Amino acid sequence: MINSSVQPTNILDQDPSCSDAVTTLFTVLLSIVTLAAFIGNFVVIVSFIKTPNLKTSTNYYIVNMAVSDLFCACFNWPLFAAEGMLTSRQFISDHLASVVCKLGMYFRGISQVVSVLSLVLISVDRYVAIVFPLKIVMLDRRGLRLTFLVLTWIIPIVCGSPYVFYTEVVKVDDKTFCRTVWSRLLKVVFNFIGFVIFYCAPLFVMTILYVRVVKTVRNRPNAADKTQDQMNSKRQKQQQKITKILISIVVAFFVCWTPLCIYLSLKMFHRDLFAKDKCLVFLALFFYLFPSFSTAINPVILFLFSSNYHQALKNMSLQVYYFFYEKFRVIGHANRRVGSSHGQGKVVMTAYVRGETASTICVKS
Numbered sequence: 001m002i003n004s005s006v007q008p009t010n011i012l013d014q015d016p017s018c019s020d021a022v023t024t025l026f027t028v029l030l031s032i033v034t035l036a037a038f039i040g041n042f043v044v045i046v047s048f049i050k051t052p053n054l055k056t057s058t059n060y061y062i063v064n065m066a067v068s069d070l071f072c073a074c075f076n077w078p079l080f081a082a083e084g085m086l087t088s089r090q091f092i093s094d095h096l097a098s099v100v101c102k103l104g105m106y107f108r109g110i111s112q113v114v115s116v117l118s119l120v121l122i123s124v125d126r127y128v129a130i131v132f133p134l135k136i137v138m139l140d141r142r143g144l145r146l147t148f149l150v151l152t153w154i155i156p157i158v159c160g161s162p163y164v165f166y167t168e169v170v171k172v173d174d175k176t177f178c179r180t181v182w183s184r185l186l187k188v189v190f191n192f193i194g195f196v197i198f199y200c201a202p203l204f205v206m207t208i209l210y211v212r213v214v215k216t217v218r219n220r221p222n223a224a225d226k227t228q229d230q231m232n233s234k235r236q237k238q239q240q241k242i243t244k245i246l247i248s249i250v251v252a253f254f255v256c257w258t259p260l261c262i263y264l265s266l267k268m269f270h271r272d273l274f275a276k277d278k279c280l281v282f283l284a285l286f287f288y289l290f291p292s293f294s295t296a297i298n299p300v301i302l303f304l305f306s307s308n309y310h311q312a313l314k315n316m317s318l319q320v321y322y323f324f325y326e327k328f329r330v331i332g333h334a335n336r337r338v339g340s341s342h343g344q345g346k347v348v349m350t351a352y353v354r355g356e357t358a359s360t361i362c363v364k365s
Contacts, residue, residue, distance in 0.1 A: 022279045022281065026285075030080065030289060033292045033293060033295075034076065034292065036300075037069055037073040037295040037299075038070065041066040041073075041295065041299055043299065043313060043316065044066045044298075045063055045067065047309060047312035047313060048062075048063045048312075050315075054308055054309070056140075057125045057139060058125050058126065058242075061119075061125065062249075064114065064118045064149055065115050065118040066299070068111040068115050069295035069298065070295075071110065072108055072111035072112070072292070073292070075111075076108070076288060076291075078104050079100060079101065079108065080288060082101045082104065082169060097169045098169050101167055102167045103164075105163040105167045105178060105180075106160050106163040106164050106167075108291075110153070110156040110160050112156075112198070113152075113155065113159065114152050114153060115253060115294070116199070117151070117202070119202065119206060121152070122246055123209045123210060123246070123250070124209065126209070126210075126242070126243060126246060127213055130213050130216050130217060131213065131216050162182075162190060166180050167179070167181070168181045187268070188268060191268070199257075199261060210243070210250070214243060217236060217239050217240050220236060241305070249298055249302075252297045256293045256297070259290045260286050263282060263286035263287065
């Protein structure tokens with residue numbers, strides 16, 4: 001679990017006149033990414049719920065990632081504010097900042113690990129489905145799948161508990177930072193174990209499994225029967241497409257989180273490298289923006305390259321369009337009726353004053 005905002009010891013030298021444009025830029029960027037993450041992951045979850053053919057084991061784990069990404073997007077902002085990244089000064093109370101700091105670090109760590117474990121389960125599911133297709137029934141059982149999903153949350157909830165007890169808001173001049181306040185040795189040990197268990201090991205396992213999956217799909221022999229051969233060819237292309245999508249999600253996740261791992265490692269062992277980072281640009285980039293990109297990019301990959309999710313998005317968009325179209329049509333019709341009745345009233349009143357007959361009124365109206 002690698003999720004600790006470690007600041008340099010010489011932060012006192014920080015330039016208080018750092019331009020507000022830097023803070024504004026990162027706030028705007030984080031706002032855009034967060035909004036995209038909220039909308040994208042929410043639509044993924046709703047698409048899964050409303051589309052029967054999406055209810056496969058792989059999609060259960062994808063939705064599990066979407067839920068964890070929503071958690072990450074939610075707790076990014078309070079943590080961002082507690083560290084004084086929104087303004088040059090802390091604008092929330094000390095007690096609230098401490099609570100936000102603890103919960104922000106805790107749930108960000110949980111979200112990261114849930115996503116990693118979900119990716120591992122997806123890779124295992126695809127591996128068994130393609131390499132050992134007759135055994136996929138064993139993994140597709142509802143009880144076993146539910147157990148895996150629950151474990152993806154229980155494991156990080158337990159392993160991330162030190163963040164609740166050892167994370168505090170530290171003030172340096174007019175700046176606030178969210179730090180783990182244990183000894184340097186414990187910090188190194190905790191981060192190293194988290195890095196190995198929840199980063200290196202999953203990446204290694206997924207690499208091995210997907211390499212085997214790709215080889216199996218490419219080397220699968222063709223059937224002798226022409227009709228069967230066409231069916232197998234279509235199924236093979238579909239499996240290749242699904243595998244590419246899932247590999248893209250894995251690559252995107254690790255590309256977005258790797259800068260944070262490098263940043264924290266350098267912070268622990270080479271603090272002097274960041275002595276000139278007066279505006280906390282590296283903190284904003286590697287601790288907030290890059291991890292946030294991972295929460296927003298998965299829905300983009302799914303809706304662009306998965307035909308099932310693309311069709312689900314299209315159907316939802318049409319439903320929303322017709323819903324609002326019908327609402328506005330009814331409102332417009334009601335307004336026209338009201339306007340028409342008002343217009344008739346005016347004509348009647350005018351005719352009455354002029355002493356015109358009803359037949360003349362009808363002709364003129």
